[in-house]
Amino acid sequence: MSRSDRTDRRRDTTGGTTRRWLLLVVPVSLLGALLAWLLAANDPVQPEAPARALADCAGAVVLGLAALPRLHDRLEPPWRILTIVAGCWIALEFAMLVFEATEVLALSVGELGAGQFGTYLTEVSGGQIGIAILIGSGAVAAYSAFGYRLPERATSDLVLVFAAVTLALRPITGHMSQQILGSVLAAVHALAAAAWFGLLLALALVVRTRGEWAVLLPRYSIWALPLLAAVTVTGIINGLVRIGGPADLVTTGYGRILIAKTLLLAILLVLGWWWRKRWVPIAGDHRMDAESSLRRAILEVVVMAVVFGLAATLAVTA
Template sequence: MAGGALVVAAAAALAWALAYPQASLTETLVRAVSDCAAVVALGLAAVPMLDGDRYRAELVSRAAPPLAASAGVWLLSELTRLVVAAAQTAGIRVLRLDMGTVADFVVATTAGRAGLVALAAAAVVCVAALAAPRAISTVVMLTGVAAIGVVARPLTGHFSDSALGGFAVAVHMLAAALWCGVLAALLLTVEHRGQWARLLPRFSTLSLWCVVALLAGGVLGAAVRLDSAADLYATGYGRVLSAKIAMTAALVVLGWRNRTMWLPAARAHRATAVVSRSRSVVELSMMAVALALAAGLAVTG
């Protein structure tokens, strides 16, 4: 967890540097933490659906504590992001912000209302992970609530005035969140070689569809947002996007390599749990960089 936090912080600093002076380091870092926590929460909420009826209850129980923790981090970071955004909109420092200004921001602005939706989603997931019955109906409900929270913010950003762009970024973000989040959930909940052998093939199928949707949504969103190919290096937004494209390409290559090498070994019980966790950590580290770059992209003017 500490290593993951360092990776996210370093990647957020990189995104800020690439976009400078069109982005705020504080806003980039807070958004990166919030987005990564939301992605992990979505993955932990959804991962029991990969397992069969015989083992699902055990996986739901194992996922509940880290789900509550990640949702708690998501809740706190969303609250921080809401306060920072209200201060920036009002043109004052955070320490001089009062509750009336925050309330006005939440009620009167699209970004504020979207932040409130994400905040509510994080709160529901956190409380339900601790108190709701650990049944498949709860799993489906929490997955849906977390998904709403994940896409609430992107729909009010750069693509708020474009229905096509908004749809593209929602598909892109949700696919990325499922791909990254479910792998993080496997790392946090799966211990034995037999569990990897059972769950990894199902994750591989899910990730393949996620990558297809992610690429389609990303290409469409970039086509709507960019005026020309020169924007990819001439603007802060374009430079962050270029870095994100490069990281996504590396992730696709690594994912395909894991699909052709790690997956057959895990399915045949030839890959130990240690090997599976190590491969997951490497892929998740790259995913964390991509998510932090995406957060930087979202706050770049």
């Protein structure tokens, strides 16, 4: 093989160095939560917001990884990655429960005892929902570990179903559940956002070659448009329900966070439109190397992570 052939081959595949930038999702989602906390000003924000931002991201990645075979039937579920991310999801959901308990019981984390925590889990609706979420995420992690050991006997469809139900549990029991069709809108919003973010991050994790991007990116693009539309429409309805009037957009913490989230969604809409015109056709025609496609995917995922941080804080802002 000539030197030029080896160079072309290296350009046609992606290595782990660029992919490590996906780890930015963690600090960036926390940055989004911090930004929302600053925008909330004097309005109360519950202390579990950072943990919720990370938990929502982890759950979305699990959903995206499990949905990969639906994107293309030749894609095998990445069971090892699924198991690791699902394990992180459980830990983050448990951390959320601890913070929620301290908020409800008016205690610090150090003051929270096992008996008090148990009382919160069994007698308070938020704790009971948290237990259900832990069971769901635990089932996902256990089955993913089974799939890693015996991939020929496992199917990612079960992970997809359990992850979707688990992700929808908290939204459908939140403030929107008090409105007509509110639980449905909340579930659609949460699942559409998770699939939109999680699928692209999953592609960035597993896609290695120019040819794979050429096949998979156009398929993701077809999915992304209705998912983003669902996130936007349900988010607008949710915001209109919570906001009493136009003045609340600037006078309340909820309104200010909502504006920031809306602006970032608008940026993502423009970015998505631009990618659809410039990135997707070129990658689909095998005219873009895998490294360039990966960099674009990481950029969009990182911006999405900020939105997840804002959304997590918005959900726990009075």
